[in-house]
Amino acid sequence: MIALVDGNSFYVSCERVFDPRLEGRAVGVLSNNDGCVVARSHELKALGVAMGAPLHLLPPAVRRQAVMLSSNYALYGDMSRRVNQVLGEFSPDVEPYSIDESFVGFSGFPEGELEPRCRELRDTVGRWTGIPVGVGLAPTRTLAKLANRLAKREPAFEGVCRLDAEGEATRRVLEACPVDDLWGVARRSAERLALMGIENAWQLREADPRWVRSRFSVVMERMVWELRGRPAIVLDDMSEPRRRLLVSRSFGRLTGERHELEAAMRQHCARAGEKLRRQGSLAQAVQVFVRTNPFLAGEPQYRNAAVVALPAPSADSRELLAAASRALAAIYLEGYRYQKCGVMLLDLVDVERRQASLLETPEDDARRARSQRLMAALDRLNREMGRDTVRFGLPRRDNAWKLRCERRTPRYTTSWDELMRVKTGR
Amino acid sequence: MPSTRYCIYLQYLVGVAMKLSDSTRARVIGRAEPGTAVSSLPLMGCRVRAGFPSPADDHLEAEINLHEHVVKRPAATYFVRAEGDSMLGDGIHDGDLLVVDRSLEPLPGRVVVIALEGEPTVKRLARCGGEVWLVASNPRFAPIPLAGRECHVWGVVTHVLHALPGGER
Numbered sequence: 001m002i003a004l005v006d007g008n009s010f011y012v013s014c015e016r017v018f019d020p021r022l023e024g025r026a027v028g029v030l031s032n033n034d035g036c037v038v039a040r041s042h043e044l045k046a047l048g049v050a051m052g053a054p055l056h057l058l059p060p061a062v063r064r065q066a067v068m069l070s071s072n073y074a075l076y077g078d079m080s081r082r083v084n085q086v087l088g089e090f091s092p093d094v095e096p097y098s099i100d101e102s103f104v105g106f107s108g109f110p111e112g113e114l115e116p117r118c119r120e121l122r123d124t125v126g127r128w129t130g131i132p133v134g135v136g137l138a139p140t141r142t143l144a145k146l147a148n149r150l151a152k153r154e155p156a157f158e159g160v161c162r163l164d165a166e167g168e169a170t171r172r173v174l175e176a177c178p179v180d181d182l183w184g185v186a187r188r189s190a191e192r193l194a195l196m197g198i199e200n201a202w203q204l205r206e207a208d209p210r211w212v213r214s215r216f217s218v219v220m221e222r223m224v225w226e227l228r229g230r231p232a233i234v235l236d237d238m239s240e241p242r243r244r245l246l247v248s249r250s251f252g253r254l255t256g257e258r259h260e261l262e263a264a265m266r267q268h269c270a271r272a273g274e275k276l277r278r279q280g281s282l283a284q285a286v287q288v289f290v291r292t293n294p295f296l297a298g299e300p301q302y303r304n305a306a307v308v309a310l311p312a313p314s315a316d317s318r319e320l321l322a323a324a325s326r327a328l329a330a331i332y333l334e335g336y337r338y339q340k341c342g343v344m345l346l347d348l349v350d351v352e353r354r355q356a357s358l359l360e361t362p363e364d365d366a367r368r369a370r371s372q373r374l375m376a377a378l379d380r381l382n383r384e385m386g387r388d389t390v391r392f393g394l395p396r397r398d399n400a401w402k403l404r405c406e407r408r409t410p411r412y413t414t415s416w417d418e419l420m421r422v423k424t425g426r
Numbered sequence: 427m428p429s430t431r432y433c434i435y436l437q438y439l440v441g442v443a444m445k446l447s448d449s450t451r452a453r454v455i456g457r458a459e460p461g462t463a464v465s466s467l468p469l470m471g472c473r474v475r476a477g478f479p480s481p482a483d484d485h486l487e488a489e490i491n492l493h494e495h496v497v498k499r500p501a502a503t504y505f506v507r508a509e510g511d512s513m514l515g516d517g518i519h520d521g522d523l524l525v526v527d528r529s530l531e532p533l534p535g536r537v538v539v540i541a542l543e544g545e546p547t548v549k550r551l552a553r554c555g556g557e558v559w560l561v562a563s564n565p566r567f568a569p570i571p572l573a574g575r576e577c578h579v580w581g582v583v584t585h586v587l588h589a590l591p592g593g594e595r
Contacts, residue, residue, distance in 0.1 A: 020541035020544045020545075020546065020578070020580075021544035021545075023544070082500075082501045082502075083501075085500065085501035086501045086502075089501075124529075127502075127528060127529060128499070128501055128502035128528050128529050129501065129502070129528070130528070130580075412504075413504060413505075419505050419506050419507045419523070420504070420506045420507070420546060421506070421507050421508075421509050421546070422506050422507070422508055422509065422524070422539050422546040422547060422548045423509050423510050423545060423546070423547050423548070424508055424509065424510035424511065424512045424513040424518060424520075424547070424548045424549075424562065425510040425511070425512030425513075425562060425564070425567055
């Protein structure tokens with residue numbers, strides 16, 4: 001069995017931990033340079049504010065009653081790390097999938113104890129970090145994702161929902177789930193499936209896997225197996241490319257060498273940048289994670305992740321790489337043999353919907369146009385002359401790193417000068 | 427209510443005693459993961475004595491690390507800054523750094539960070555007459571009954587770091 005654990009309105013929850021007055025209020029978190037809404041509390045959703053809504057277009061009534069904050073990636077990254085640390089107390093097999101989502105593998109644990117264990121996990125994360133999470137427990141990642149959604153949607157589950165491979169309950173859930181709600185099924189595939197009479201997840205599960213493979217792809221066939229309760233997909237296939245991009249790979253052998261990690265990180269960044277530009281998105285922050293092999297008994301264990309925000313939404317590999325290097329430098333420790341290193345691009349926005357900042361100058365425009373031409377040339381070279389024809393070196397350490405964020409809350413957990421203040425008298 | 431006040435004060439004294447016994451009972455629950463900036467100091471083989479050093483001291487037995495000593499559960503431990511001087515009796519000065527462990531039970535006698543109507547506050551928890559109160563260590567502040575108040579305990583304060591002259595950052 002595997003569990004998907006994810007934080008409810010994660011960025012907003014992080015803010016609420018350190019400012020209890022935000023509890024119960026409509027709260028939104030804005031993208032870099034305060035352009036548009038990237039996270040909403042459910043009170044803000046109830047006011048009709050859409051994901052990605054530009055700040056300056058929000059109705060005055062909403063702006064009056066809602067608290068809108070600049071994104072505080074230092075805080076979110078640290079809280080994400082803490083949540084994963086707590087998850088690590090419950091299973092050695094923790095795989096961060098995003099800044100606010102992780103898979104926790106429970107193979108080898110007694111079946112009957114898993115649900116209480118997940119409840120304890122949820123309570124512990126809540127107590128130790130203050131972040132409310134939902135837990136979906138199922139035999140496969142695809143089903144775990146569905147169970148997780150139910151856990152959050154239906155209050156009766158109290159945050160933990162188990163979905164087995166067989167049974168009437170599973171059938172009802174799958175029948176109520178349109179195929180394009182499934183993880184990794186693109187809208188176009190969903191339309192084609194619908195033409196063949198497959199509209200919901202149950203119908204897809206009942207389809208003949210060989211037929212699905214011949215008509216669609218091996219990825220879609222794996223989806224059928226996943227829905228039947230047989231694990232078939234690996235984490236990297238499960239990207240939700242409109243929201244985030246993950247590139248990670250295990251090393252062929254364990255390595256403790258810093259330069260090998262840096263080389264892997266450079267490659268991941270280049271790959272992620274290519275994907276990002278191909279789909280016409282910009283990233284707002286970069287997360288890097290590293291870990292040792294948790295299954296090697298007797299090895300010193302270490303896992304960590306860090307998030308660095310980009311100065312402005314960007315698809316320039318050089319900027320992604322500069323951010324990723326800073327993140328890696330912050331978490332790399334000597335004396336461990338690393339098994340895996342990954343790069344995740346966070347909070348993607350469409351190029352066309354990019355919000356021009358009030359502070360932008362014509363020079364910024366020119367620089368952006370030049371960066372676009374450079375990246376286009378780079379992608380063409382690598383496409384036509386073969387992968388890695390043009391690669392990146394490491395960026396200089398001393399490049400300036402300034403973020404404009406007027407409404408950012410203090411970096412409560414990562415800066416001595418910005419710790420939470422508590423009053424002794426009242 | 428002088429009798430209640432007296433009772434609370436007694437409770438407070440008991441609390442101080444509990445705090446002392448708590449700190450001596452503290453056990454290491456997990457290994458703290460050192461951050462990048464954590465430094466450690468060598469631990470000498472024996473206590474400092476006047477006179478000639480023991481030749482055994484050439485051998486360093488272990489490394490001590492203040493962060494690991496103070497932070498038992500890294501995932502649940504947060505540093506916060508105290509404001510005001512109504513907890514002076516507990517050794518908490520204005521501007522002191524507090525180590526807060528969210529994984530600990532808020533038992534009576536412990537000093538807690540508690541969100542009182544949305545405001546993070548440091549007080550000692552005390553039980554008196556079946557009710558839970560928040561007490562300051564300065565008798566000028568009346569104890570606050572928790573019953574009927576919107577509040578939730580944020581975490582338990584485990585250590586105070588107070589800088590003396592010359593030690594400020």
